[in-house]
Structures are given as C-alpha cells and as structure tokens.
C-alpha cells in the first residue's frame with residue numbers, strides 16, 4: 495500500500511527550529527515507522543533497530559535483499575556498548591578519535607538486536623553520526639536506529655531530500671529535509687573483530703586517519719570480493735554489499751584512469767553519432783569540443799572532498815539527462831580519493 499511521505503524541513507544550523515520536528519520524527523520511529531534523515535555522509539532510512547517488524551519495512555521499501563546487513567546508528571558510545579560483546583582496545587581508541595563521525599565499526603553483537611538487522615551475521619556495524627539532526631533524532635528517540643542509505647537498492651546514495659523522495663516517495667513515512675549532506679559519500683566500514691582490522695568500504699574517515707590511530711589496517715578490495723562472488727552467494731561474503739554493482743546510475747559508467755589527455759582520448763573513442771554521452775569534468779580541466787556532450791562540472795581535481803560532495807549528485811543528474819554512457823576520470827588512491835575510486839568502480843560493473 496502506498497504511503498503519503500511527509501517532508502519535514504529543518505535548518506540544521508538552528509536547533510530551536512528543528513527541535514519540534516525532531517520530537518515528532520523520533521515519536522514516529524518509536525512507533526515503528528520509517529523516517530529518512532540527513533547524516534554528515536548521505537541520507538539514511540531509519541527504523542527502530544530493536545524492532546524486527548520495523549526493520550523489515552526498510553528492506554521492503556528499498557527492495558533490498560535480506561542478505562545485506564544494516565548499520566545501526568547510536569547517539570553515544572554507551573548505546574553502542576549495549577549492543578555488543580568482546581569490546582576491544584581498537585574500539586575504545588577509534589571511537590574516541592572519530593565518533594561522532596563517518597566511521598562504522600564492525601563489532602561482535604549480543605542478543606539484543608534481532609537477526610534481520612545483521613542478516614543473521616554475528617557482527618554488527620555501529621556508527622555514531624555527527625550531523626546535528628541525526629544525532630538529536632537518535633537521542634530523542636532513545637533507541638538504536640538501523641539505517642541504510644535512503645535510496646532504492648543499488649542506486650546512488652541520496653545527498654538531498656529530493657533524491658530520497660525520487661527513490662522512496664510513497665514507500666516511507668517521512669523524510670527530514672536538512673539540505674545537502676556535507677561529505678557526500680558513505681562512512682568507512684572497518685572490521686575491528688579481525689587482526690589487523692579490515693576496511694570493507696573506504697569512506698568519510700580515511701585509511702590514513704585510521705592508521706594514525708591503530709597502525710596498519712588491511713584493505714578488502716572490490717576485485718578480491720568479485721573473485722569470491724563468482725563462486726559464492728552474496729550472503730557468504732564477509733561484507734555482502736561490497737562486491738556488486740552498486741551506487742550506480744542507469745547509464746553505463748566508463749572510467750578513465752589518468753589525466754586530461756586520457757579523458758580526451760576516451761571521448762574521441764566514443765562513436766561520433768548515436769549515444770548521448772555524459773562527462774564528469776574537473777573544473778580546472780580545459781576539454782575542447784564539449785558541446786557535443788552533457789557536461790557535469792565536477793569540482794577541482796585533487797580536492798577529493800569537494801568531488802566527493804558532488805559525486806552522487808553528478809550521477810543522478812546525468813541519469814535525469816538520459817545519457818546512455820557516463821565517462822568519469824578516476825581520482826587518486828589517497829584520502830577521500832580512495833572512496834571515490836571504490837564507488838565509481840562499483841558503479842561501472
């Protein structure tokens with residue numbers, strides 16, 4: 495049955511205005527309803543993590559397969575500790591350094607969470623968001639909130655409330671519109687139950703930042719995961735969402751390693767007539783003959799933070815322009831560039 499999705503607008507900088515909205519949205523979450531909300535990374539689709547029936551609605555609304563576990567969002571470290579066992583030193587150090595923030599820590603779960611949240615797995619991903627609206631919402635609700643990105647499964651994550659409504663309007667109870675999300679790509683998923691810890695998904699907190707706190711970590715590459723995937727069901731993977739086409743627009747994504755000259759060569763290789771082609775062009779690159787393409791001015795090359803803010807906006811925009819192919823230059827594998835490479839790679843499968 496189609497729902498009427500309420501759009502609740504707030505100014506994240508003005509607590510006196512967003513407070514009443516948050517009280518109402520928190521009440522909806524406690525009643526088992528689905529509420530999308532802004533976080534510092536992307537919009538999340540929240541439900542009461544302790545309530546299996548509420549969590550099930552997330553999977554239905556997103557068309558998300560039951561084998562893909564959800565991140566549980568908390569308002570403080572104490573709430574996180576109430577959900578897990580075998581807390582180690584890495585947890586203490588990382589949460590002190592990066593919470594609230596864009597870091598999801600995989601921990602051994604206890605029995606308080608229903609199995610549906612973790613897709614039957616023994617670990618749970620925990621994250622304390624720093625966005626004031628997300629933080630206040632979880633605090634007001636007083637319960638842990640399960641929240642994947644608020645998009646239809648496999649689509650680019652939403653960085654505005656409009657993106658959420660385009661995908662999930664009529665499928666969820668409400669969205670809190672707090673404007674654009676500041677980071678623009680998802681949190682880093684780090685498994686600290688393994689030694690050394692493993693990054694399953696590079697994201698808002700960089701590998702370099704993490705290593706400065708706990709020393710060397712391992713990187714689970716999408717390539718490895720794809721190799722496993724050919725011989726196993728996604729549910730058998732250690733982090734099921736990592737290996738597949740994901741974060742993806744409808745158009746085919748072609749990646750160009752390197753610099754301006756490589757992008758120009760790739761453009762020349764496209765058929766002259768026929769396909770409508772979209773290009774993500776760094777603002778400081780002078781690409782001749784752009785008139786025949788649909789151009790998205792991406793941002794300054796090398797400023798990976800700025801490019802991260804605009805990646806999903808770009809993919810969704812070019813989809814709306816109905817291009818058939820999207821050409822994108824690949825950022826470097828440092829800082830937030832690693833997260834951009836990961837998302838572009840998965841969008842290109």
Ligand code: TXA
Nearest residue numbers: 535537538563564617618619642643680681733734735
């Ligand atoms: O920034 C973010 O992380 C956003 C905001 C809303 O917090 N959330 C988000 O959630 O991106 P989602 O569900 O779209 O992506 C979570 C990823 C999936 O690839 C999932 O497979 C993995 O994290 N994941 C979650 N829990 C896991 C677990 N217990 N073990 C292994 N992988 C897990």
Ligand code: MG
Nearest residue numbers: 642643644651
């Ligand atoms: Mg997602």
